Amino acid sequence: MSRTRVGTLWLFVAVVIAGCGSDSPTVPTPVAASRATVTLTISPSPVTAVVCTPKCTSSSGNSFDFSVSVTAVLKESAGLGASVDGIDWQLSRGASAAPPLNFSPGQIIQMAGTNHVPANGSLSIPLNVVYSNAAGAKDGTVTLAAHVTDDKANAMTLTGVVNVQ
Numbered sequence: 001m002s003r004t005r006v007g008t009l010w011l012f013v014a015v016v017i018a019g020c021g022s023d024s025p026t027v028p029t030p031v032a033a034s035r036a037t038v039t040l041t042i043s044p045s046p047v048t049a050v051v052c053t054p055k056c057t058s059s060s061g062n063s064f065d066f067s068v069s070v071t072a073v074l075k076e077s078a079g080l081g082a083s084v085d086g087i088d089w090q091l092s093r094g095a096s097a098a099p100p101l102n103f104s105p106g107q108i109i110q111m112a113g114t115n116h117v118p119a120n121g122s123l124s125i126p127l128n129v130v131y132s133n134a135a136g137a138k139d140g141t142v143t144l145a146a147h148v149t150d151d152k153a154n155a156m157t158l159t160g161v162v163n164v165q
Contacts, residue, residue: 036150037078038117040158042070042142048165049138056130064130066138068164074146075122082150084108084115084123091131091164093140100145101129117148140164 047070055063076082087108090100108115108125117123133140146158 033078033080033119034152035078035154036076036080036082036117036119036148036152036156038074038076038082038148038150038156038158040144040146040160041073041075042144042160042162043073044070044162046163046165047142051138052130058130065132065136067128067130068142069126069128070142070162072125072127072144072146072160073122074117074125074148074158076117076119079119080150080152081119081121082117082148084117084125085147085149085155087125087127087147088145089127089129090143090145091129091133091140092143093133093135093137096134098131098133103127119151138164 047068049066049068052065052067055065056067057063072087074082074084083105085105087103088100089103091098103111105115111127112123112125114123127144140163142162142164144160144162146160147155148158149155
């Protein structure tokens with residue numbers, strides 16, 4: 001081989017080796033989520049209503065026959081937080097349904113300490129409701145609708161259903 005070719009070959013090898021000389025791995029840059037992914041679960045499921053003896057009194061001072069307690073858990077998995085703007089609670093039995101109860105962000109903060117679901121985290125909201133119905137029965141179906149807005153202003157409504165025994 002001529003000296004020019006040998007010199008060129010060594011120069012090529014030196015450039016290739018210099019390009020591979022780093023001991024630190026390349027870490028990919030994480031891509032920020034454009035939308036939160038939030039799920040809603042309700043526990044326990046089913047839930048057992050308690051007969052109030054004497055009748056249960058609500059915060060408004062009214063008396064009711066039954067009470068039920070569940071925990072709504074909102075879990076975020078895309079890496080973007082979200083705020084719970086409200087929760088609607090509706091009890092139905094057969095073809096009849098009670099008007100929905102609406103829990104505001106302020107009430108959610110009182111019950112859970114915050115209304116914010118952290119990125120890749122969860123928020124547990126204990127919900128305690130007293131009720132009566134015209135049939136005098138404690139069983140029915142509760143439908144929860146959680147209204148959520150993520151930290152990039154995307155709004156969503158999540159629903160969950162639990163049977164009351």
